[in-house]
Amino acid sequence: MGKQLDYLRFGSKYLVSRYTHTPLWAYVFITYRCNLDCSYCYLHSPITQMPDMSNDMFNEVIKRLSAVKCGLIAFMGGEPTIHNELPNMVEKAVKAGFITHLSTNGLTLTPDYVDTLGKSGIHVFNVSVDTMSSRSPSPKALDK
Numbered sequence: 001m002g003k004q005l006d007y008l009r010f011g012s013k014y015l016v017s018r019y020t021h022t023p024l025w026a027y028v029f030i031t032y033r034c035n036l037d038c039s040y041c042y043l044h045s046p047i048t049q050m051p052d053m054s055n056d057m058f059n060e061v062i063k064r065l066s067a068v069k070c071g072l073i074a075f076m077g078g079e080p081t082i083h084n085e086l087p088n089m090v091e092k093a094v095k096a097g098f099i100t101h102l103s104t105n106g107l108t109l110t111p112d113y114v115d116t117l118g119k120s121g122i123h124v125f126n127v128s129v130d131t132m133s134s135r136s137p138s139p140k141a142l143d144k
Helices: 002-020 055-067 086-095 111-120
Strands: 025-029 072-076 099-104 124-127
Touching (some): 055 086, 086 099, 086 111
Parallel strands (some): 025 072, 072 099, 099 124
């Protein structure tokens, strides 16, 4: 019943957001590092020199987003799965009442890591794939 209750809470936050103009969904960039070098990516800029988000900063983000009744935190990057604290951050967000969403290129996802993230409470995985064929120059081909 846990995840179902989470989704019901999110639905109520959606309604609040719709009628009170509070944010529903926050993209939280926990790192700008990446394990790929895609030519089209926005990370080809000075922003990539920024340090990873600290636990203290993430705790402040949680506090502020909770205060404005935000419903969902999307963990973004770079590649968020290379941030050492991602499972702990997911767990904190879930305990604070957020639906959690992860956008990843999927290259670091092993069965053990997926299990760890699942136990942390992650709700949604979004795996970015550019093409189905490894004949493409994209490093995010499904069959690679």
